[in-house]
Amino acid sequence: NRIKATGIACTNNVAKITVRGVPDRPGVAAALFEPLAQSGISVDTIVQNTSEDRTTDISFTVSGTDLPAALSKVEELSTEMGTCELSSEANLAAVSVVGSGMQHTPGYASRMFRVLADGNVNIDMITTSEIRISCIIREEQAQEAVKLLHRGFQLDEPNP
Amino acid sequence: NRIKATGIACTNNVAKITVRGVPDRPGVAAALFEPLAQSGISVDTIVQNTSEDRTTDISFTVSGTDLPAALSKVEELSTEMGTCELSSEANLAAVSVVGSGMQHTPGYASRMFRVLADGNVNIDMITTSEIRISCIIREEQAQEAVKLLHRGFQLDEPNP
Numbered sequence A, B: 001n002r003i004k005a006t007g008i009a010c011t012n013n014v015a016k017i018t019v020r021g022v023p024d025r026p027g028v029a030a031a032l033f034e035p036l037a038q039s040g041i042s043v044d045t046i047v048q049n050t051s052e053d054r055t056t057d058i059s060f061t062v063s064g065t066d067l068p069a070a071l072s073k074v075e076e077l078s079t080e081m082g083t084c085e086l087s088s089e090a091n092l093a094a095v096s097v098v099g100s101g102m103q104h105t106p107g108y109a110s111r112m113f114r115v116l117a118d119g120n121v122n123i124d125m126i127t128t129s130e131i132r133i134s135c136i137i138r139e140e141q142a143q144e145a146v147k148l149l150h151r152g153f154q155l156d157e158p159n160p
């Protein structure tokens, strides 16, 4: 059993904003994120899946504290973004399995998903990189998720 | 002008598979990725945005060479995955701006998106982490995108 990761990370007080139905053409992502950057809002994670019918959704996370400012910034933009809907949700958490070389070793991501599934933790968004598999989940389930992931990946839990 | 990144990475011969309309409940992501892992297919990036009407889409990338095997594996699963559609696309590339501490420094992502937009490079999918902003684009635009990104982030291009 060679599946191995080096740690579990968790960020609480996460909020997400989803801009739905943006036109899938060059310039749209820039038009959304330039004003946010200019107003100094720290965007954690950006997720965009592939388009259908020439539109797609772009989500991003910010700290819960920054949600009102980020929302009001994005609301100003919705004319440039075409006919899109805005939705948001707070009280989320980002849990990640951190390791190295995971991208080319089948099994890390599926193990994370299985551990969360068995704990009845729903996965709201997924992003991955070579060294990190990140899932957005409900904040109220984060503590339990972290415990289950430590166990599932055979990692010692840090001392409380 | 403090925007700074340490490198541009690019992977060619990328293919994506999108499973659309999967039920958004625990166990679905595990059900999709466990069989892929068991058949030894190396999944690069996984992208899932937030659901609408209790369903969402899950995309993942594999090398172009692994696309047929991955597709046939996912087709077998579509009964477990509920009523969902499968789509795929080859001849893609993953371009990334690599750095450190980018997640909390506004401006890196928006600069990457602006550089691509100005080069008329459409962004198909986006995932980010603390150290990497990754965009899936058409492979035929990758070489140009890498050049533009080196310029946009004031990085020396490696010798040809």
Ligand SMILES: C[C@@H](O)[C@H](N)C(=O)O
Binding pocket: A022, A023, A024, A025, A026, A027, A028, A029, A030, A048, A056, B113, B117, B121, B122, B123, B124
């Ligand atoms: C949707 C958005 O990413 C668009 N495709 C762009 O390139 O900006």
Ligand SMILES: C[C@@H](O)[C@H](N)C(=O)O
Binding pocket: A113, A117, A121, A122, A123, A124, B022, B023, B024, B025, B026, B027, B028, B029, B030, B048, B056
């Ligand atoms: C869609 C999929 O991610 C589902 N929410 C799960 O937890 O498995």
